[in-house]
Amino acid sequence: MLQGKTLVISGGTRGIGRAIVLAFAKEGIDIAFTYNANGELATQQAAELEKEFGIKARAYPLNILQPEEYKTVFEAIDKDFDRVDFFISNAIISGRAVVGGYTKFMKLKPKGINNIFTATVNAFVVGAQEAAKRMEKVGGGSIISLSSTGNLVYIENYSGHGTCKAAVEAMVRYAATELGEKGIRVNAVSGGPIETDALRAFTNYEEVKDKTAELSPLNRMGKPEDMAGACVFLCSEKSSWVTGHTLVIDGGTTFK
Numbered sequence: 001m002l003q004g005k006t007l008v009i010s011g012g013t014r015g016i017g018r019a020i021v022l023a024f025a026k027e028g029i030d031i032a033f034t035y036n037a038n039g040e041l042a043t044q045q046a047a048e049l050e051k052e053f054g055i056k057a058r059a060y061p062l063n064i065l066q067p068e069e070y071k072t073v074f075e076a077i078d079k080d081f082d083r084v085d086f087f088i089s090n091a092i093i094s095g096r097a098v099v100g101g102y103t104k105f106m107k108l109k110p111k112g113i114n115n116i117f118t119a120t121v122n123a124f125v126v127g128a129q130e131a132a133k134r135m136e137k138v139g140g141g142s143i144i145s146l147s148s149t150g151n152l153v154y155i156e157n158y159s160g161h162g163t164c165k166a167a168v169e170a171m172v173r174y175a176a177t178e179l180g181e182k183g184i185r186v187n188a189v190s191g192g193p194i195e196t197d198a199l200r201a202f203t204n205y206e207e208v209k210d211k212t213a214e215l216s217p218l219n220r221m222g223k224p225e226d227m228a229g230a231c232v233f234l235c236s237e238k239s240s241w242v243t244g245h246t247l248v249i250d251g252g253t254t255f256k
């Protein structure tokens with residue numbers, strides 16, 4: 001049913017993006033994914049996906065701090081693929097780019113917050129606009145933004161990210177409302193703490209890991225694969241009346 005369709009996803013090399021790429025490849029979906037620093041790894045991963053799953057897979061460079069780059073990325077995708085059915089805005093910045101954004105409230109700086117906003121909200125908007133133009137041509141599609149429960153519950157140093165995730169969830173609802181008439185559904189998948197490089201970069205990683213396992217009725221932290229299933233569901237006909245929604249995948253941690 002999903003076979004022969006095409007997914008475009010940002011940040012497909014590592015963590016949650018990589019798990020999503022593998023889950024969609026298993027469904028026989030062709031994949032265009034982006035990378036930032038890991039070009040060599042991405043090219044190798046694309047070749048492996050083609051060999052292992054018999055799909056078409058290609059990797060493209062993208063810096064989400066320059067969202068307009070999406071236009072060039074989609075032009076390249078147009079040359080390699082004949083359709084776009086699904087778009088997932090997954091990539092996130094870390095390291096120097098989040099200085100002044102990933103910190104305590106009193107240390108926040110406009111530049112750090114703006115960088116996170118650009119990478120989270122502006123990148124979603126430009127990527128989703130380009131994707132929607134292509135989806136319209138094939139009669140519809142599904143768009144997803146990754147989000148985080150850090151916009152609902154307190155996570156130390158996460159005010160910049162949490163606020164931008166709240167904003168992208170609002171943008172998802174606006175996009176869903178206006179794109180529905182084109183047969184395009186738009187949703188967010190919001191995760192509790194998931195074991196990835198981004199989380200391992202948290203200054204209090206061990207503490208977050210232990211606390212998450214303690215809070216979850218399932219007694220463990222999230223894995224990237226836990227998020228991938230929700231994305232496959234939201235791109236399948238099984239979710240045909242789900243739009244403008246945030247699907248929370250948190251191992252039951254947010255309620256406690």
Ligand SMILES: NC(=O)c1ccc[n+]([C@@H]2O[C@H](COP(=O)([O-])OP(=O)(O)OC[C@H]3O[C@@H](n4cnc5c(N)ncnc54)[C@H](OP(=O)(O)O)[C@@H]3O)[C@@H](O)[C@H]2O)c1
Nearest residue numbers: 011013015016035036037038063064091191193194196198
């Ligand atoms: N981990 C969590 O606990 C958690 C929880 C809830 C939601 N999320 C969300 O899930 C998404 C993925 O997070 P993750 O933990 O999987 O992240 P990650 O492991 O740090 O992976 C980040 C991905 O984004 C790419 N990337 C990094 N900087 C970029 C830039 N400037 N421009 C374009 N791409 C860039 C990386 O590509 P390269 O390999 O080429 O550098 C990589 O593929 C994010 O939206 C995050 O907020 C994460």
